[in-house]
Structures are given as C-alpha cells and as structure tokens.
Amino acid sequence: AQSVTQLGSHVSVSEGALVLLRCNYSSSVPPYLFWYVQYPNQGLQLLLKYTTGATLVKGINGFEAEFKKSETSFHLTKPSAHMSDAAEYFCAVSEAGGGADGLTFGKGTHLIIQP
Amino acid sequence: SAVISQKPSRDICQRGTSLTIQCQVDSQVTMMFWYRQQPGQSLTLIATANQGSEATYESGFVIDKFPISRPNLTFSTLTVSNMSPEDSSIYLCSVGGMDEQYFGPGTRLTVT
Numbered sequence: 001a002q003s004v005t006q007l008g009s010h011v012s013v014s015e016g017a018l019v020l021l022r023c024n025y026s027s028s029v030p031p032y033l034f035w036y037v038q039y040p041n042q043g044l045q046l047l048l049k050y051t052t053g054a055t056l057v058k059g060i061n062g063f064e065a066e067f068k069k070s071e072t073s074f075h076l077t078k079p080s081a082h083m084s085d086a087a088e089y090f091c092a093v094s095e096a097g098g099g100a101d102g103l104t105f106g107k108g109t110h111l112i113i114q115p
Numbered sequence: 116s117a118v119i120s121q122k123p124s125r126d127i128c129q130r131g132t133s134l135t136i137q138c139q140v141d142s143q144v145t146m147m148f149w150y151r152q153q154p155g156q157s158l159t160l161i162a163t164a165n166q167g168s169e170a171t172y173e174s175g176f177v178i179d180k181f182p183i184s185r186p187n188l189t190f191s192t193l194t195v196s197n198m199s200p201e202d203s204s205i206y207l208c209s210v211g212g213m214d215e216q217y218f219g220p221g222t223r224l225t226v227t
Contacts (some may be wrong), residue, residue, distance in 0.1 A: 032214060043207060044158075044218040051214045088158060099211030102148050102160035102173070 002027045002093050006106035014114045019063075019078040023091035026072065028097045032094040033074040034103065036067055039087045050074060051097070061085070068082075087112045116142070117142055117210050119219035127225045130196055135194045136222045138208035143188035146211030149181070154171050154205045161206075198226045 007022040025031055035047040048059025052074050055067040065076045074091060092103040118141040126136050138147065149161040162170045162183055170183040194223045195202050203226045209216040 012195065036218075043220040044209075046215055046217075049215050073196060095184055097214050099146060099216060101146075102150075102163055103158075104160075105157045107157045 001094055002031070002104045004091050004104055004106035006089075006091050006109050008109055009107065010112060012112040012114055013081045015083055016080050017049050019076070019081045019085065019111065021076040021089050021091075021107060021111065023065075023074045023076065024054075024072050025074060025093045027093055027095055029095050032097055033065075033067060034092040034094070035059065035063070035076050036090045036092060036105075037087050038090065038108075044090065047076070075087075081113050082114065083113050083114070086111055091102045117144065117212060117217045119208060119210060119217060121206075121208060121219040123222060123224040124220065125225075127227060130199050130226055132198055133143055133194055133196045134170065134198065134224060135192050136208075136224075138193070138219055140189045140210050143208040144212075145188070147185060147191045148209045148211070148216065149183065149191075149193045150207045150218075151204045152207060152210065161193070186201045195203050195224065198224075200226045202226050 005024045026061045029050040036044040050067045058064045091106040122137045147164045150158040162172045164170045164185040182194045205221040207221045209218045
C-alpha cells in the first residue's frame with residue numbers, strides 16, 4: 001500500500017526566504033508524485049507533478065520539486081517566499097498514474113509567511 | 116485541463132437527513148473520484164466512479180452511507196445518507212486527466 005508523510009504540519013518562513021516543504025512516500029512500484037496547494041476556502045490546485053523522466057520538476061508560481069528515489073522523497077522548494085504563498089500544501093502519490101486511480105494524500109503542511 | 120463545478124457549495128443539514136452533492140465536468144471523462152476532507156485534515160478517497168459500472172469504495176466507506184451515481188461521462192452525484200455531526204466535512208469530486216487529477220471547488224457540509 002502506498003503512503004505519504006509530510007514532515008511538519010506548520011512551517012513558518014520570512015518573506016523572501018527559502019521555502020522547503022518535506023514529503024516522503026512509500027510505494028511498491030515507481031510512483032507518480034504530486035504537490036497540490038489549497039488556498040483558504042478554495043479547492044485544490046496542482047502545483048507540479050512527477051511522472052517519469054527528469055527528476056527535477058518545475059511548477060507554477062516558482063515552485064519546484066526533486067524526485068529522489070534513493071531517499072523516497074519529493075520535497076517542494078521555492079527560492080523566495082511571497083506573502084501570497086501562504087496556504088495549505090499537500091503531497092500526494094499514485095501508483096497507476098494520477099488520472100487512473102485515486103490519490104493518497106499526506107496530512108498537509110500549513111505554510112505561514114512572516115512579513 | 117477540466118473545469119469542474121459542484122452543487123451546493125455549502126449546506127447546513129440536520130442529523131438523520133441526506134444530502135446529494137452534484138459534480139459537473141465541462142468535458143467527457145472516464146474516471147471520477149470523490150474525496151472527503153474532514154476539518155483540519157487531509158483528503159481521503161471515498162470511491163471511484165466510472166461511467167456504466169458500480170462505484171468502487173475504499174475501506175471504511177460503504178454504498179449504503181455514500182451512494183454514488185454516474186449516469187454519463189460528465190456528471191456524478193454523491194449522497195451522504197443518514198447524516199451525523201461526524202459527516203461534517205468538505206466533499207470534493209475530481210476527474211482523471213493525463214497523469215493528474217483536477218479537483219472541483221468542494222461542498223462544505225455542516226451537520227447539526
């Protein structure tokens with residue numbers, strides 16, 4: 001069975017500082033990995049995804065993530081935080097392709113941006 | 116991508132009643148999914164709904180409590196039956212695309 005662990009339910013960074021949100025996964029097959037963002041009272045928006053190929057993936061709003069198979073990790077980073085990045089971030093995994101079966105989500109990380 | 120709408124966007128219901136949530140997609144899709152997001156929690160998959168077949172439920176979710184319909188390739192409904200306060204959650208539908216899922220805005224349900 002697949003699972004996702006997000007370290008840190010809350011992460012606080014200063015505006016302009018590096019954002020690092022951690023995600024580790026467990027999967028019996030090569031995984032499909034996703035980061036979603038949820039702004040207050042809104043649905044989920046896909047930030048980026050890893051399917052196959054290049055292990056460093058770039059997403060929207062300046063975010064990127066690197067798939068590290070040896071570490072079973074898919075951490076999300078952004079070089080410089082902006083106040084508008086404050087939101088809930090979810091890491092998710094799929095074993096059959098994100099469109100073909102349900103996603104398993106981590107518990108989420110609430111990102112707080114300090115002015 | 117796909118544009119997904121859900122109705123109602125929110126509702127307050129009394130315990131013991133049922134609510135049907137509608138999910139409409141702007142294009143034909145094979146796979147549709149229903150998730151629950153309890154207050155302050157992550158998303159949990161309830162079931163997968165393919166057009167023309169019975170929905171497949173995840174462990175902990177049963178058809179009598181969460182009946183699902185999928186009459187065509189652009190529409191699905193989820194009913195939350197015999198509600199209790201523990202059913203207060205956000206219910207989201209999603210559709211499968213090419214290697215990803217697109218989510219609707221969610222239905223915020225409060226059971227009193």
